[in-house]
Amino acid sequence: MKKIIFIIFTLVLLNGYFSLKAQTLKSDDQCYLCHEQLGGVADLFKKDIHFQKGISCAGCHGGNSKSDDMLEAMSKASGYLGVPKGDDISLRCANCHAKKEMMQKYGSHLPTNQLELLKASVHGKLSTTGKEKIVQCTTCHNAHGIVSVKSPASPVYPLNVPNTCGKCHSNAKFMQTYNPKIAVDQVAKYRTSVHGMLNAKGDPKPAECASCHGSHGIRAVADTKSQVYALNIPETCSTCHSDAQYMAGYKIPTDQFAKYTRSVHGKQLLEKHDISAPACNSCHGNHGATPPEVASVSKVCGTCHALNADLFSSSPHKQAFDKAKLPECETCHSNHEIMPATKAMLGVSKEAVCSKCHTETKSTKGYFVAQKMRNYVDSLDVSEVLALKLINEAEQKGMEISEAKFKMRDVHQAKLEARTMVHSFNEEKFKEVVVGKGLSVSKAAVTESQAAIADYFFRRYGLVLSILITSLLALTLYMYIKKIEEKQASKL
Amino acid sequence: MKKIVKSFYDYLDERLHLDDLVHFMGKKYVPIHSHSVWYYFGGVSLFFFIVQVSTGILLLFYYKAGPDLAFESIQYIMSKVQFGWLIRSIHGWAANLFILSAVIHMFSVYFEKAYRKPRELTWISGMLLLFLGMGFGFSGYLLPWNELSFFATKVGSDIAGAVPIIGEPIKILMRGGLDVTGATLSRLFGFHVALFPGIFTIVLGIHLILIQRQGISEPRRIAKLDQKEKKTMPFFPNFMLRDLLLWLVMLNLLAILAVFFPAELGHKADAFGSAPAGIKPEWYFLFMFQSLKYFPAHILFIEGEVLGILLFGAAFALWMIVPFWDRKSSRGERNKLINYLGMAAIMFIIVLTILGWIA
Amino acid sequence: MSDLDSNQNRRSFLKYLLSTSLVGFLASVLYPIVSYLNPPKQNEVEVSSVLAGKISDFEKDSGKIVRFGNKPVIVVRTEKGDFKALSAVCTHLDCTVQYKKELGLIWCACHNGKYDLSGKNVSGPPPRPLDPYTVTLQGENIFVSKKA
Structure with missing residues (x-):
């Protein structure tokens, strides 16, 4: 209550100060003196920051503010422009606002690039009339009665911005x-x-x-320079959410961005520039930004990870998690810092997420299933490594092994499918993928490459044998020649 | 057993007068001297030719010409057909060794001046055989239709196309069109398995008949010797059996090369793909390919490459007709110029081949 | 044993050796040649156009994976009865796709990627469409070949 009284008191004082100043202005600004009698815009202008800084109507409308002769003051000869139309409006503002020295003259440290930004922005495109930009300075800042952004009366004061933008953006017809x-x-x-x-x-x-x-340089979402272009969103959100000082009063962590950049999603988006990877807004929403509720986590993740979500929802874990009020995907995968899923997550070891709930003494059924599932994956990995090694060896030996190599595609696929199928938490289904699809093929590839390597040695041994035989023939032939020549010599 | 052989021989002899032939063969003698070893290279070349014909026929059973099938059929031969890898690798290696032994054979004949009167025609037929062998190599190189062979054929036929006036028609004749396409493959396949073998067999027949008819040449210094001082051995059976012995050794060599360095296949040719790095022609074309690179772009008003090709053409022509301009040797006099020219040619070929190889 | 005898023995031994090794040599040359001529079990590969099967092998509204060289190709017979062939390698993480009758789409089991019958990626993670192949009908036979 004290605060409010204080604010009102200050406002009254300030008002007094400004009207005092206005009094001094009034005396030599003929435009204002006349128009004050007429009411309307002049009343508004009284509160205008420009008026308070001593800028006359003529500053925007032209003309001679010193002359009290209306005809002379508002004549073309004295530079009278009347009401600016279309792009002229913004140009009038830029007359001062784009010039540093002019702004300094009035003691302002505002930036001077607003019009430039506006021109490059989506609002700087031609309007339906084809004659002017869609948005002029006055569209958001008003014309007369412009006050500082910091003033709650300004249409661009944070509390007023949504309604100001909404004037057009909530108007479906427009x-x-x-x-x-x-x-x-x-x-x-x-x-x-x-x-x-x-x-x-x-x-x-x-x-x-x-x-x-x-603000001034708003760009379309698809524009790569836009602050809300998919790649730029995490950075944009982090300007506030990673600022511990700024977030101090809100009692939420400020490490989400740091965690996100380390996550599989963050790497995919920020390092590989894959704009289909999720940014903050993919899970939290953009205009309706809010953290997903516990029960809807799997739906949110499921917008992309559809199969996993479906499998999970029909698995026994769904009921158990809901009962324990555990957020679905997040419990095992975390939220902002989601790491690539490896087999380390599966099983009963310390790092395995299963062991968070399932131990040898508690929830034992899941304990043994997890153990078995991990064993299947491990044996597939061992078999795959062996198969690849043998295929490589066969290839190094120059054997044609493309068919076994072709089969290894299925192993790769089985491993990927296993990562999905694990969410059924059903041993039979998991085994069918890992053993039925993966391990059997991997074993076949092992057999084939072993056969190819055996063939390689068959070639070597065959070569040795044939060389031996051929050499024996050559040797006897040599002896035979010697024999004939001996005979010939003895005949002579 | 002996009786059957004898009666079969008699049967033939009665109708074909084989006795004459045996008598003739028995009368043939091969001179023995310090350079006798070179006499074997003709026979070795013949052996490789026989290997090429037999393995070539075997490959034909599975090979399919055509851009859709050539590469795949060779892949099939290499992986699915039993010993297909062996047959193809031997075909590849014997092709190279044929050129090598034929070149050695040629240089030995050259330095011994064995081409001199009366053996001018034998020399010319031999040179034709060598050129045909290179033609076999060039046409056979494309048949696997892989990247390397595709671009090597492109470059090779481009070089032929640079010859003034006749070059362009020759290039189109070789390619079966303006560019290297499936048509080129069919055409070179036709050359490789029908046209060239036909011509080769005829020329080889002439070459062998000439040798049998004229006997084996003696080097000039041996020819001068007294009849009594000359050492000889009968062509049949002594020399022929030695030849066979050497053939067995060569067969062993082929088997070893084929097992340890099997023919590669590479990637399938893609006409729109970019040329792979390091396209080189077969090693026996390498010295020409490399020396063409050293010609400046323009010499006076002709293109450097064209000039180079013309120079090579002239050099080969001169080399081929050496019996006709080397009058001295034919008269039985020494001709050192021939030796110097031969040495220079060998040095040139070796140096440029090495340069081309390391480039 | 006289000198002549031993000489005789040596000669016959040599002849024996010569004929045996000759037989062995012929065997070692002929064995590979005969095996070579013996046609392999697997049919000859006809790549660039692969025989995908007979029209009667395909029900309407079904698909089948065909090996094309080293790559799988999916051949789909649409509800209307025409044939489509597309690379069966999912553009997301290289799984092999399949035809999903209920959806009338090509579907990847790994991450629920979906493609329409022209190969366009319509939903899920795939970043690119599937490469198209050409289908040619020769009588009853369906051939698949690379798009030129």
């Missing part, structure tokens, strides 16, 4: 004219999100539209 496919429910969804709810409660810190999309 948005239709630009992109018939675009959604118009962003603000509605936003209001359901954690960000949106806090924002509605008057907390300016949680993200609003501009926090993620940017």
